[in-house]
Amino acid sequence: MFGSSKMKSDSQSLSNGAPKPSVLFKTAVRIRSKAHSNATEGVPWIWVCAGALVTILLLIAGMFGIIIAQGISALWPKSVIQLQHDSQTVVGMSMRTEDSENTETGQPESKVLVYQANRDFGMNEFAFVPAAKIGTSDKPAQIWFAERAEWGPFIGRIVSPESAGAADLNAGQVKDLIGSAAVRYKEIKALEKGPLADLNTDIEELRLKKRATERHLELGELSAAEASAKISAIENQLSDLQTKHASVSEKVQTLRAADEAVKATLIAPNGQTKTLPASQLLNAYLPNQLSVPEKIGIFMSRLWSFVSDEPREANTEGGVFPALFGTVAMTLFMTMAVLPVGVMSAVYMREIAQQGTLVSLLRIAVNNLAGVPSIVYGIFGVGFFCYTVGVSVDQLFFQDKLPNPTFGTGGILWASLTLSLLTVPVVIVSTEEALSAVPRSLREASYGCGATRMQTLWNIVLPKAVPGVMTGLILAMARAVGEVAPLLMTGVVKLAPALPVDGHFPFFHLERSFMHLGFHIYDLGFQSRSTELSRPMVFASTSLLVGVVLLLNFVAIKIRSQLRKRFEGRGAF
Amino acid sequence: MLNPNDLPAPFSHPEILTGPAQISIQNFNLWYGKAQALHNINLPVLQHAITSFIGPSGCGKSTLLRSINRLNDLIDNISVTGDIKIGERSVYERHLDVTSLRKRIGMVFQKSNPFPMSIYENVCYPLRISGISQRNILDEAVETSLRSAALWDEVKDRLKRSALDLSGGQQQRLCIARAIAGNPEVLLMDEPCSALDPISTAKIEELIAEMRGRFTVVIVTHSMSQASRVSDQTAFFYLGRLIEAGPTKRLFESPHTKATQDYISGRFG
Ligand SMILES: Nc1ncnc2c1ncn2[C@@H]1O[C@H](COP(=O)(O)OP(=O)(O)OP(=O)(O)O)[C@@H](O)[C@H]1O
Ligand SMILES: [Mg+2]
Numbered sequence: 090m091f092g093s094s095k096m097k098s099d100s101q102s103l104s105n106g107a108p109k110p111s112v113l114f115k116t117a118v119r120i121r122s123k124a125h126s127n128a129t130e131g132v133p134w135i136w137v138c139a140g141a142l143v144t145i146l147l148l149i150a151g152m153f154g155i156i157i158a159q160g161i162s163a164l165w166p167k168s169v170i171q172l173q174h175d176s177q178t179v180v181g182m183s184m185r186t187e188d189s190e191n192t193e194t195g196q197p198e199s200k201v202l203v204y205q206a207n208r209d210f211g212m213n214e215f216a217f218v219p220a221a222k223i224g225t226s227d228k229p230a231q232i233w234f235a236e237r238a239e240w241g242p243f244i245g246r247i248v249s250p251e252s253a254g255a256a257d258l259n260a261g262q263v264k265d266l267i268g269s270a271a272v273r274y275k276e277i278k279a280l281e282k283g284p285l286a287d288l289n290t291d292i293e294e295l296r297l298k299k300r301a302t303e304r305h306l307e308l309g310e311l312s313a314a315e316a317s318a319k320i321s322a323i324e325n326q327l328s329d330l331q332t333k334h335a336s337v338s339e340k341v342q343t344l345r346a347a348d349e350a351v352k353a354t355l356i357a358p359n360g361q362t363k364t365l366p367a368s369q370l371l372n373a374y375l376p377n378q379l380s381v382p383e384k385i386g387i388f389m390s391r392l393w394s395f396v397s398d399e400p401r402e403a404n405t406e407g408g409v410f411p412a413l414f415g416t417v418a419m420t421l422f423m424t425m426a427v428l429p430v431g432v433m434s435a436v437y438m439r440e441i442a443q444q445g446t447l448v449s450l451l452r453i454a455v456n457n458l459a460g461v462p463s464i465v466y467g468i469f470g471v472g473f474f475c476y477t478v479g480v481s482v483d484q485l486f487f488q489d490k491l492p493n494p495t496f497g498t499g500g501i502l503w504a505s506l507t508l509s510l511l512t513v514p515v516v517i518v519s520t521e522e523a524l525s526a527v528p529r530s531l532r533e534a535s536y537g538c539g540a541t542r543m544q545t546l547w548n549i550v551l552p553k554a555v556p557g558v559m560t561g562l563i564l565a566m567a568r569a570v571g572e573v574a575p576l577l578m579t580g581v582v583k584l585a586p587a588l589p590v591d592g593h594f595p596f597f598h599l600e601r602s603f604m605h606l607g608f609h610i611y612d613l614g615f616q617s618r619s620t621e622l623s624r625p626m627v628f629a630s631t632s633l634l635v636g637v638v639l640l641l642n643f644v645a646i647k648i649r650s651q652l653r654k655r656f657e658g659r660g661a662f
Numbered sequence: 663m664l665n666p667n668d669l670p671a672p673f674s675h676p677e678i679l680t681g682p683a684q685i686s687i688q689n690f691n692l693w694y695g696k697a698q699a700l701h702n703i704n705l706p707v708l709q710h711a712i713t714s715f716i717g718p719s720g721c722g723k724s725t726l727l728r729s730i731n732r733l734n735d736l737i738d739n740i741s742v743t744g745d746i747k748i749g750e751r752s753v754y755e756r757h758l759d760v761t762s763l764r765k766r767i768g769m770v771f772q773k774s775n776p777f778p779m780s781i782y783e784n785v786c787y788p789l790r791i792s793g794i795s796q797r798n799i800l801d802e803a804v805e806t807s808l809r810s811a812a813l814w815d816e817v818k819d820r821l822k823r824s825a826l827d828l829s830g831g832q833q834q835r836l837c838i839a840r841a842i843a844g845n846p847e848v849l850l851m852d853e854p855c856s857a858l859d860p861i862s863t864a865k866i867e868e869l870i871a872e873m874r875g876r877f878t879v880v881i882v883t884h885s886m887s888q889a890s891r892v893s894d895q896t897a898f899f900y901l902g903r904l905i906e907a908g909p910t911k912r913l914f915e916s917p918h919t920k921a922t923q924d925y926i927s928g929r930f931g
Contacts (some may be wrong), residue, residue, distance in 0.1 A: 111785060337668045530771060531732060531775055531777065532736075533736070533771065533775070534769075534771065534775040534776075534777065534837070535777070536736060536764065537731065537733060537767075537771075538765070538791065538840065538841075538844065539761045539762065539765030539788060539791060539844065540787075541761050541791075541794070544791050548777075548791070550780065639694055655778070
């Protein structure tokens, strides 16, 4: 798999750098047998323990280092090289050099992997060039790198369609072309996402209303006259809306036609040309003419569009905003579900229930729940939440939409609940620990003042336990963000049509399926057309996932230390 | 050392009651599981006076003190016989509301245990749990209690700050303020000065002396000099039994039993 060769070499260098454990062990034994009461007793053990810690730290740092470095290089604007070999010319970005054996001669040789892009110009996206055969290598200045809405990036020349083959467009002209296209695109999107989407929702609502009326008629809850009056009223509204819808769509059509009239012509290094609407070009730059600040600027803007844009081209390009949003939303919903349930169960077990065999057994059971493989929770989630609870909910409240399921299939609510089942043991265990760590003297002080058990629990014990509960919550969140397996079954999708939270009433659409960074990574890395092609996105998404986990933890830890300060003095109330 | 069989019969000096008794402990026995910790204690506690419990470690002073406000209820496997009365009412009455009993009794512990809240909230906690939330009442109670605990001048500018920022001695005085904030009839103190420096101890002894006439105070102490300085009456316990009780002066100057004499002269304990 990708990156594995590098990982291996890292771990090798690690084990070479540190002394072998067996050597340390022997030293330890020798010293121990020499002098029992010596002041140096145990020193080798300290070294062994420290060595173990350092090894772990280096491995973790190495892992993060590799992921983040690869993630950054995926977004960094690389220069384009032109290689000459065997009278062939290869133009593209040098990705890496691979050592392999020549299939014919069996001799070792190294090959340069060049990313040529231009999938629709009759070119291979990747070319392997034997390093030994490279004649000349240079960096042509007048070569563009452009990201496109379809067919992936383009590397080559950009000319105006009228004077095809004549002088290239200069940088300013290309910028204008793309800038004005972006303005038109925004206008179209605003119409589509605003009025058009609203109209669609309203039409769908009316359609459901009509169906409900028909159903009431069938059931005899409405008389024929009432029903037909109602239906005709609905139909009037409906046709009204449909007229509006048609006029807005027409507007969109006109705008689109106008947009497509502005064209640009691309000329690939192999001479093929293609003329396409300028709005297909999302951004373009001359990679070999960039200064470092310009590169940083491009990096930042790509980073921004990576986190804020929707994916394109089967997720291998564009951004990951829906996945990022889904991950965070799912984790927050999970937290909201797991916190009250976990804390209340722990309070019951520790503070209210008679301590005895039954409670001990329960405690062991809860502890063991934490070790159940997550896929088991996934199976349970789909069987119980989606197909039992969800289907019943549909039959009770969403009859008009049937046979299309609403809650009777995977969705962010069921995924969050499944994950909260998965993480509730962690919350229970740490809450119990926190509760039992509340000093007896505090409880006695409260009881001594005449407080009831509930008052003591609420005013003294629980507030004191909050930092401990937060620790459990942090662990739960960290675990939940990283879980993918149970999500596969309970509502995660490769490409979700809409976010689970939006501006349409009731704003939180918990029945919707959603995208998730963890699944996104898995899907890109193992299920996409070409792993080579999706590799940069995999690393960038992984870095982002790591970032999300760290950020969520950071926020939770900040809150916790704030609370700690409050309960351990220092600071005002 | 004496063994239980050689213990003399409990002796109460006749002058022990010069007024009405606030607390009367009658034939009181207490068991932790199977182990008996208190044996047939009979002791009246004089109203609005200061009574000290003395005796070697493990003799049951704290146990008896905690029986008065039924704080021992929190421990599993406790059983008692006999009775403790506060005024006319039995503490161990069947349908007694323990929380309202405890509201009439303030308690100060050996280790100061302020709540992790502001100084202000600590002091008014007994009022808050009784459902009092009017600002003026709380403000007044906080000020009076803190003044009585000789802490007001030190903390009046930082009432909203955490109580945990106070020094050990200040924390203990805060706990005293908290114990008297609910205006109890009885104040129980279990070695309130044992973790404090001499200056804080002197301050707290002064406070206790000032409480004479306002509260009925029972104080457990290991310091003979403290008992003789602050208390009006003294009760000496040994091996879970009451050995001798009487006016402090009498008990210290002419103890009736040999065991008492040995203990106060420091020959054992
Ligand atoms: N929770 C408990 N469970 C069982 N036995 C206990 C418990 N608390 C106290 N005891 C026992 O009861 C006896 C009296 O204890 P108590 O704490 O009342 O002594 P004390 O006179 O307060 O001693 P000290 O001066 O050291 O505080 C001791 O023998 C002790 O071991
Ligand atoms: Mg004690």
